Amino acid sequence: AQKVTQAQTEISVVEKEDVTLDCVYETRDTTYYLFWYKQPPSGELVFLIRRNSFDEQNEISGRYSWNFQKSTSSFNFTITASQVVDSAVYFCALPSYNQGGKLIFGQGTELSVKP
Amino acid sequence: EAQVTQNPRYLITVTGKKLTVTCSQNMNHEYMSWYRQDPGLGLRQIYYSMNVEVTDKGDVPEGYKVSRKEKRNFPLILESPSPNQTSLYFCASSPRTSSRTYNEQFFGPGTRLTVL
Numbered sequence: 001a002q003k004v005t006q007a008q009t010e011i012s013v014v015e016k017e018d019v020t021l022d023c024v025y026e027t028r029d030t031t032y033y034l035f036w037y038k039q040p041p042s043g044e045l046v047f048l049i050r051r052n053s054f055d056e057q058n059e060i061s062g063r064y065s066w067n068f069q070k071s072t073s074s075f076n077f078t079i080t081a082s083q084v085v086d087s088a089v090y091f092c093a094l095p096s097y098n099q100g101g102k103l104i105f106g107q108g109t110e111l112s113v114k115p
Numbered sequence: 116e117a118q119v120t121q122n123p124r125y126l127i128t129v130t131g132k133k134l135t136v137t138c139s140q141n142m143n144h145e146y147m148s149w150y151r152q153d154p155g156l157g158l159r160q161i162y163y164s165m166n167v168e169v170t171d172k173g174d175v176p177e178g179y180k181v182s183r184k185e186k187r188n189f190p191l192i193l194e195s196p197s198p199n200q201t202s203l204y205f206c207a208s209s210p211r212t213s214s215r216t217y218n219e220q221f222f223g224p225g226t227r228l229t230v231l
Contacts, residue, residue: 033217035219035220037222043203043224043225043227044222044223044224044225045205045207045222045225046222047219047220047221047222050217050218050219091158095217099160099163099171099173099174100146100148100163100165100171101146101148101163101209101211101217101220102148102160102163102173102174103150103158103160103207103220105157105158106157107157108157
């Protein structure tokens, strides 16, 4: 079975703090993809990153970075020097190969960045 | 601008009154899908379409219909809405390059539906 677990339901930080959002996944596939999405208070789902299982290099995009570790089945997301605009719910997701690429989402982590 | 559009964005209706939520994408994507998002249940797939005239059920298809007559459009139809279909609905699209390569899904802005 495939599953995504985001154990942190809510995180609250003060602006400029670094914060890491955890994502642990389960899959029997040897080739797979992982995604992160952001859902700000306005409600839309914004794509952040796609990672395939062949590439274990960390990814950095501005203040965002992702740490992919196959050995621990984790794909964690770090925001450096957080800002109020980073306040959102963040979802980690894994495509299902059995249902046309249906995204299996984690429960989401609600990040609140206070000024 | 490349995007997925949904209409309406907000809808309040009554039980039994047929409605359609439209979804359109301008990125020439083969794959389209509908999800609903509910508190405590997360995001669940309703239906998906691999290409024109090809649709299939997701996890929660009961009470919904879809059609894919054109590549760009994938409407969601509620023939007889009920209060348990009150939810936030998202349409998504994605290019498909092979059967084992999954590209990111781009989501529409969402449709907040309330069925009284």
